[in-house]
Amino acid sequence: MAQKPTIPKGTRDFSPIEMARRNFIFDTIKDVFQIYGFQQIETPAMENLTTLMGKYGEEGDKLLFKILNSGDFLSMVDPSELNQFNSSRLTTKIAEKGLRYDLTVPFARYVVQNQNDIVFPFRRYQIQPVWRADRPQKGRYREFYQCDVDIIGSCSLLNEVELIQIIDNIYKNLGVRVTIKINNRKILAGIAETIGELDRIVDITVAIDKLDKIGILKVNEELNLKGVSAEAIRKLQPILSLTGSNIEKLDQIEQVIKDSETGVKGIAEMRTIFNYLTLIDIESEIELDLTLARGLNYYTGAIFEVKSRHVEIGSITGGGRYDDLTGIFGMSGVSGVGISFGADRIYDVMLQLDLFPKNTTSAASILFINFGDKEEKYCLPIVADLRAKGIRTEIYPDQDKMKKQMNYANRKGIKFVALAGESEISQGMITLKNMDTGEQMLLKPDQLSSVLKE
RNA sequence: GUGGAUGUAGCUCAGGGGUUAGAGCACUGGAUUGUGGUUCCAGGGGUCGUGGGUUCAAUUCCCAUCUUCCACCCCA
Numbered sequence: 243m244a245q246k247p248t249i250p251k252g253t254r255d256f257s258p259i260e261m262a263r264r265n266f267i268f269d270t271i272k273d274v275f276q277i278y279g280f281q282q283i284e285t286p287a288m289e290n291l292t293t294l295m296g297k298y299g300e301e302g303d304k305l306l307f308k309i310l311n312s313g314d315f316l317s318m319v320d321p322s323e324l325n326q327f328n329s330s331r332l333t334t335k336i337a338e339k340g341l342r343y344d345l346t347v348p349f350a351r352y353v354v355q356n357q358n359d360i361v362f363p364f365r366r367y368q369i370q371p372v373w374r375a376d377r378p379q380k381g382r383y384r385e386f387y388q389c390d391v392d393i394i395g396s397c398s399l400l401n402e403v404e405l406i407q408i409i410d411n412i413y414k415n416l417g418v419r420v421t422i423k424i425n426n427r428k429i430l431a432g433i434a435e436t437i438g439e440l441d442r443i444v445d446i447t448v449a450i451d452k453l454d455k456i457g458i459l460k461v462n463e464e465l466n467l468k469g470v471s472a473e474a475i476r477k478l479q480p481i482l483s484l485t486g487s488n489i490e491k492l493d494q495i496e497q498v499i500k501d502s503e504t505g506v507k508g509i510a511e512m513r514t515i516f517n518y519l520t521l522i523d524i525e526s527e528i529e530l531d532l533t534l535a536r537g538l539n540y541y542t543g544a545i546f547e548v549k550s551r552h553v554e555i556g557s558i559t560g561g562g563r564y565d566d567l568t569g570i571f572g573m574s575g576v577s578g579v580g581i582s583f584g585a586d587r588i589y590d591v592m593l594q595l596d597l598f599p600k601n602t603t604s605a606a607s608i609l610f611i612n613f614g615d616k617e618e619k620y621c622l623p624i625v626a627d628l629r630a631k632g633i634r635t636e637i638y639p640d641q642d643k644m645k646k647q648m649n650y651a652n653r654k655g656i657k658f659v660a661l662a663g664e665s666e667i668s669q670g671m672i673t674l675k676n677m678d679t680g681e682q683m684l685l686k687p688d689q690l691s692s693v694l695k696e
Numbered sequence: 697g698u699g700g701a702u703g704u705a706g707c708u709c710a711g712g713g714g715u716u717a718g719a720g721c722a723c724u725g726g727a728u729u730g731u732g733g734u735u736c737c738a739g740g741g742g743u744c745g746u747g748g749g750u751u752c753a754a755u756u757c758c759c760a761u762c763u764u765c766c767a768c769c770c771c772a
Binding site: 246374376377378380381382383387555556557558559583586587588611643646648649650651665675677680682 | 731
């Protein structure tokens with residue numbers, strides 16, 4: 243037996259029905275992006291590793307797919323280095339390129355490289371696959387699509403508000419009920435500063451991020467383990483047990499962190515955003531969630547995360563404000579904010595909730611049965627005419643048995659079959675059969691399109 | 697990186713230390729030579745993941761290894 247073909251771990255093929263559904267998601271997202279005036283760009287699947295390395299933290303570097311240099315990739319390596327078996331050092335010599343890990347960093351690179359041609363504030367969207375060398379599991383893939391929208395070159399909080407509107411619009415159009423969680427890195431920094439552990443901000447946010455998963459006791463335990471002082475942990479408690487509306491929560495936090503300049507700024511930002519939001523209709527639930535930390539270390543202001551209210555799958559959209567993403571590429575003082583929709587997880591959610599429209603099919607509307615040479619020639623112009631009128635039309639390519647051709651139409655969900663044999667040809671007609679009802683009628687060829695369009 | 701499951705026909709999965717390993721779906725042909733879906737009959741298709749061990753005998757038991765899936769970490 244021939245070797246069984248497989249695809250790499252964490253990757254998937256998409257069948258026609260899946261593509262029809264995926265395109266429904268992409269089209270919905272794209273339409274909303276465009277309504278808000280965003281313009282599309284694309285960047286290469288691969289970037290130079292120097293562009294990608296160090297942008298996603300230590301973990302991120304490990305999750306980058308690296309591409310072996312072309313040609314004799316070992317020729318430039320010193321044999322003594324080979325013998326050290328230090329793969330991370332060796333990597334930099336034998337691999338100069340990597341697959342993109344997200345769309346934000348390549349976008350930052352794009353902005354820096356094209357700064358003279360870009361009109362700022364730049365509103366772009368980008369829908370492309372990204373790759374992560376993660377262990378795959380439910381809702382986690384090694385190749386998946388992100389749909390990013392970013393506004394770069396504007397500090398206005400109006401942008402944050404627009405992104406929330408976009409999230410709300412898109413999920414409304416998709417029929418998915420979501421909770422939009424918002425937090426602010428400045429508030430997190432303020433908390434860390436207040437309890438005197440500013441340099442431990444990462445440990446602290448990672449720990450409180452787990453609050454709803456492992457509970458307050460375990461979080462305290464973990465903080466203690468990470469070396470956060472007992473006094474600091476004590477000060478942290480009121481923040482871990484906030485209650486009330488978003489505004490009430492803000493009031494409570496402000497009391498705790500009022501001496502931190504950064505923290506107060508973060509509070510003010512959140513108040514501004516919530517104020518704007520009172521002016522517009524938002525259907526999604528919006529929740530100020532202090533436990534929301536988000537891993538990517540370039541966020542500096544507001545951070546967002548969207549979760550499905552009915553399906554447990556992790557976040558389906560995430561993003562935030564980054565004040566100096568382009569700084570690492572030599573263009574400082576440019577603030578941006580953006581979010582990313584995870585198309586694959588949205589797909590999983592919608593499939594589970596059975597939210598795809600029933601008629602998402604890409605199959606033809608009508609199939610012409612192939613009876614023979616003479617009949618083919620009779621049908622061909624009629625087929626061409628239907629196609630010119632925008633009707634998805636197929637003619638069966640082989641002169642197979644009719645049973646097989648009918649079965650083909652049936653299996654593909656083609657609703658109409660056109661039969662033109664000797665008797666139809668002699669009358670200049672077509673027999674049109676409705677595969678759902680079994681009904682047949684004899685029509686003139688130019689009547690077909692109007693019946694099919696009903 | 698850690699832990700748990702998994703691997704038998706193209707696909708989904710049963711089974712079992714002993715002659716020739718099964719089912720459904722799919723495919724091919726027939727009942728039905730211009731009428732699909734339902735039904736019936738027949739047919740093709742297997743290194744039982746790989747390597748080793750125990751045994752008179754292993755696809756079955758044991759060990760290792762790989763694969764895929766699930767959980768942790770982290771994330772969309």
